[in-house]
Amino acid sequence: MKNKGRIQIWMVLFLIILVPVGLTAEEGVTDTEIHIGQFGPLSGPAKLWADPVYGSELVFKMVNQAGGIHGRKIVYHPVDDSYNPAKTKAGVKNLQETVKMFAWAGGVGTATGMAVKDYLVGRNIPWIGPVSGSEAWVTPPAKTIFALYPHYSLTLKALCRYAVKDLGKKRFAMVYLNNPFGQNGLDGVTKALKENGLDLVAAVPVDVNETNLNPATLDLRNAAPDTVILWMDPFKSLRLLTLAKQMELAPQWMAGSTFGDFHLWHQLSKGLVEGMITDNYNQFSDKGLTEKYKKAFAELGNKEATWSLALIAGIGVGEIIVEGLKRTGPDLTREKFITAMESIKNFNGMATDTTFKPFDPGDPACRYGNKRIYLQQCLSGGETKILTDWIEK
Numbered sequence: 001m002k003n004k005g006r007i008q009i010w011m012v013l014f015l016i017i018l019v020p021v022g023l024t025a026e027e028g029v030t031d032t033e034i035h036i037g038q039f040g041p042l043s044g045p046a047k048l049w050a051d052p053v054y055g056s057e058l059v060f061k062m063v064n065q066a067g068g069i070h071g072r073k074i075v076y077h078p079v080d081d082s083y084n085p086a087k088t089k090a091g092v093k094n095l096q097e098t099v100k101m102f103a104w105a106g107g108v109g110t111a112t113g114m115a116v117k118d119y120l121v122g123r124n125i126p127w128i129g130p131v132s133g134s135e136a137w138v139t140p141p142a143k144t145i146f147a148l149y150p151h152y153s154l155t156l157k158a159l160c161r162y163a164v165k166d167l168g169k170k171r172f173a174m175v176y177l178n179n180p181f182g183q184n185g186l187d188g189v190t191k192a193l194k195e196n197g198l199d200l201v202a203a204v205p206v207d208v209n210e211t212n213l214n215p216a217t218l219d220l221r222n223a224a225p226d227t228v229i230l231w232m233d234p235f236k237s238l239r240l241l242t243l244a245k246q247m248e249l250a251p252q253w254m255a256g257s258t259f260g261d262f263h264l265w266h267q268l269s270k271g272l273v274e275g276m277i278t279d280n281y282n283q284f285s286d287k288g289l290t291e292k293y294k295k296a297f298a299e300l301g302n303k304e305a306t307w308s309l310a311l312i313a314g315i316g317v318g319e320i321i322v323e324g325l326k327r328t329g330p331d332l333t334r335e336k337f338i339t340a341m342e343s344i345k346n347f348n349g350m351a352t353d354t355t356f357k358p359f360d361p362g363d364p365a366c367r368y369g370n371k372r373i374y375l376q377q378c379l380s381g382g383e384t385k386i387l388t389d390w391i392e393k
Contacts, residue, residue, distance in 0.1 A: 028102025055314020266382030316351020
């Protein structure tokens with residue numbers, strides 16, 4: 001009987017020790033911290049695409065400065081992958097398995113994101129706002145991935161339709177990165193043109209590591225297009241625009257929202273983007289919110305960052321994550337966080353009007369937060385002319 005009593009006492013003591021541990025055992029969470037990671041090209045030729053990483057960082061700094069969320073500060077871990085999928089995979093896996101992330105934010109690129117998609121989904125790790133318009137994030141939907149970026153197919157359909165119907169264009173060419181991002185773009189343009197009874201007069205692939213854009217520019221000039229869609233990283237695109245001017249190639253240039261910050265790109269390109277048409281999905285209805293972030297950026301912003309649409313896209317990712325964490329409450333688990341994210345409806349922040357729904361494996365829209373864009377054109381001095389109302393998929 002005495003031994004039985006001792007065993008019962010030890011069992012009670014064991015359970016008393018275990019219970020508090022169980023309450024705080026969620027990966028990437030402590031009583032005072034929430035660990036969140038993000039990957040992006042903080043170095044290398046695609047460095048101009050790094051601002052989304054810094055935009056999310058700004059939001060998390062602001063939250064921490066204000067005291068955190070339910071008693072916890074966000075500990076942010078940016079991973080520099082140089083826009084190299086192999087480095088993305090190694091960096092994300094190393095950080096996840098050593099430091100432990102509760103969730104992942106953003107992540108710049110299609111090829112880089114695809115390199116870690118199965119890994120993150122397989123471990124049931126929430127991933128909010130991949131910075132890519134690939135439909136792979138939601139077709140089929142994954143319970144743990146919440147996409148914010150408008151689909152490339154929507155962008156390219158809108159650009160092609162506007163060029164054909166409003167501008168009377170008929171000879172389309174495309175220059176694109178020879179990777180999943182570029183292939184997504186090529187597929188989108190091919191489909192969009194067929195809907196308008198047209199085909200590409202030239203489809204020019206450029207390898208990710210290629211630095212000589214002369215052959216690609218010559219191929220475009222020889223095709224004599226009246227419209228060229230750029231689907232490459234900024235460094236290559238700016239080089240091609242420079243060569244095109246030298247070769248007296250002056251089509252209607254079109255591109256995605258990467259080039260949507262006309263003041264920035266007009267300055268960087270020395271005016272070469274003037275006349276370019278892009279899509280945009282950011283909304284600026286709340287000037288007070290814009291000023292709030294601009295002020296915070298001046299005080300807390302990363303010195304490597306530029307106030308840009310790409311930075312605002314990263315702010316949008318950070319805002320949605322913070323909103324989900326607030327809605328989850330102090331008992332923070334991944335399952336409860338996912339449920340909280342699913343409750344977000346018509347959330348209006350700096351970047352998008354965002355709505356999610358409870359998970360339905362047959363409904364991609366349940367994880368597709370933003371489904372609208374508009375078209376715009378760069379004017380003299382980098383000013384913006386809005387060409388359309390909101391276009392929804």
